[in-house]
Amino acid sequence: MSVIDIHRAHSLDKEHAREAAETLAKDLSKQFDVNYQWEGDLLKFKRSGVKGQLDISENDLHIRLELGLMLRPFKSRIEQEIHSQLDQIIQA
Numbered sequence: 213m214s215v216i217d218i219h220r221a222h223s224l225d226k227e228h229a230r231e232a233a234e235t236l237a238k239d240l241s242k243q244f245d246v247n248y249q250w251e252g253d254l255l256k257f258k259r260s261g262v263k264g265q266l267d268i269s270e271n272d273l274h275i276r277l278e279l280g281l282m283l284r285p286f287k288s289r290i291e292q293e294i295h296s297q298l299d300q301i302i303q304a
Contacts, residue, residue, distance in 0.1 A: 214284045216264070216277040216291050220298045226253075229268050232301040236266070239297055244290065273298065 222229055233255050237248045246259045255266040257277065264277030275294060279287055 214279040214287050216275070216279065216287060216294070218273075218275045218291070218294055218298070220273045220275075220302065221271055222273055222302050223271065224302065226268070226270070229273065232298075233266050233268055233273065235301050236294070236297045240293070243293065273302075 222232070224232060230253070237246075237255055237257070240246050240257070241248060244259070244262075246257050246262065248255055248257045250256075253268045255268075257264045257266070261280035261283045262277055264275065267274045267276075277290070279290070283290070
């Protein structure tokens, strides 16, 4: 199994951090057909071949995805897209 593990510092209040996470989740859902749901401040992602979560803390977003065999070739593309989205939504 291949893992994507990203920490991104932020200075957003909790409400805006959650909105940023929701924006990221919607975009990843569209691009990679990933389902997601909130469990408190934890956003869980799942689809065939991938599962993970985004955890919101006071000053950090932590994304951890586990990619199955079929999605390993797309690891760098997925990771690049997450970084790109985080750059946009945290700066917004």
